Amino acid sequence: MRKIIIIFFSLLISLVPAFSASASLGQDSVLVKPSVKIISLKDTLFTPRIVQDPILSYQNLIYKNRLESVQKDVSLSYNEYVQHYIDIYTGRKEQIGKMLGLSEYYFPIFEKALKEVGIPEELKFLTVVESALNPQAVSRSGAVGPWQFMYQTARGYGLIMDNYTDERKDPVKASYAAAKYLFDAHAKIGDWLLAIAAFNCGTGAVTRAIAKSGGVADFWKVRPYLPVQTQNYVPAFIATVYSMNFFKDHEISVKPAGFSTFTDVIPINKRISMSSIAAATNIDLKELLLLNPSFKKEIINGSESTPIPLVLPQVKNHTYSSLYDLFNGATDPTNPVPLIASASSTLTERSESKKNTSPYIYYTVKPGDTLSKIAEKKGSSVGSIKALNGLKKSSIKVGMRLKINRS
Secondary structure, three states, X not given: OHHHHHHHHHXXXXXXXXXXXHHHHHHHHHOOOOOEEEOOOOOOOOOOOEEEOHHHHHHHXXXXXXXXXXXXXXXXXXXXXXXXXXXXXXXXXHHHHHHHHHHHHHHHHHHHHHHHHOOOHHHHHHHHHHHOOOOOOEOOOOOEOOOOEOHHHHXXXXXXXXXXXXXXXXXXXXXXXXXXXXXXXHHHHOOHHHHHHHHHHOHHHHHHHHHHHOOOOOHHHHHHHOOHHHHHHHHHHHHHHHHHHOHHHHOOOOOOOOOOOOEEEEEEOOEEEHHHHHHHHOOOHHHHHHHXXXXXXXXXXXXXXXXXXXXXXXXXXXXXXXXXHHHHOOOOOOOOOOOOOOOHHHHHHHHHOOOOOOOEEEEEOOOOOOHHHHHHHHOOXXXXXXXXXXXXXXXXXXXXXXXXXOO
């Protein structure tokens, strides 16, 4: 009996180390993310070897390889921060689909400016992060337009903000300003990811962060010393590049832009209302304003010395006769209206009071006006006014400028 007891305890003691090792390994795996398993934490002088979940490892490799396949001049690093934003963006299928539709119109504009300034065209994706491709976007801090320029920065890069226009909202002019800013930032810092960071928080903040990190111009080393928003900004940019390139792999479909993406540009050398152009071309005023987002008062304040480009949806040939008559008729400004001016109503009244030798007079529609009232007041007819102004219907809008035969 004594021999049996001694043998039993000997076997029990021999099993203790194996049980302890098994329990320890199980406890280690609880301390880390589900996707990894720590094999040993005993030697702190070496990085512990990890065994990744084979399914997650394969998925991560796909994302990494996809980013590498579209990488050009800007490093598209892949890590957990980038993956976090990829998960967010590819989950927003409706929003990404809308961005894809809008990009068909806006991206060629941005690419042209970036190429002419000499910087990577993939920086166009910054506009998705900045404004969701909305030229009318205004941030809580006061940044405006598709590239989200602050007022002073915009002025420093040649954009005009006056009573009639805010060029921060102009996709073309704002793109050239943004391209020059990014060019300057890269010239100073020497790294495109850090230049992108500078676009978010300023070149000064980035150069200070580089100094704090030890002087190496590497975004991922500098990242902890940047503002929190900027720490997330660059991974969000990389994730945007991924989402806009590999949307089909995530079952995202392109949504229509909602407006004509084929356009013409016409220089306007006079002061004229957008509503009169809409009436002459039979273009919806909302679409006209959407294509020309920088005009504040729905008025184009052009002059002979400073013509202003007007973007129009491509129009049919018969529309050009109405446009020619509208743009080349003797309108109210016998003297060009200055680009920076005060009350537009005062300028209109002043111009209308000048002697006009044209066979036409011009009338600005006021609240309560109808075509029949205007025709009676000016000694004309509704049919004549509609013909002169290319109106198919008798409806008119306040602010519309009508050409009328002089009685």
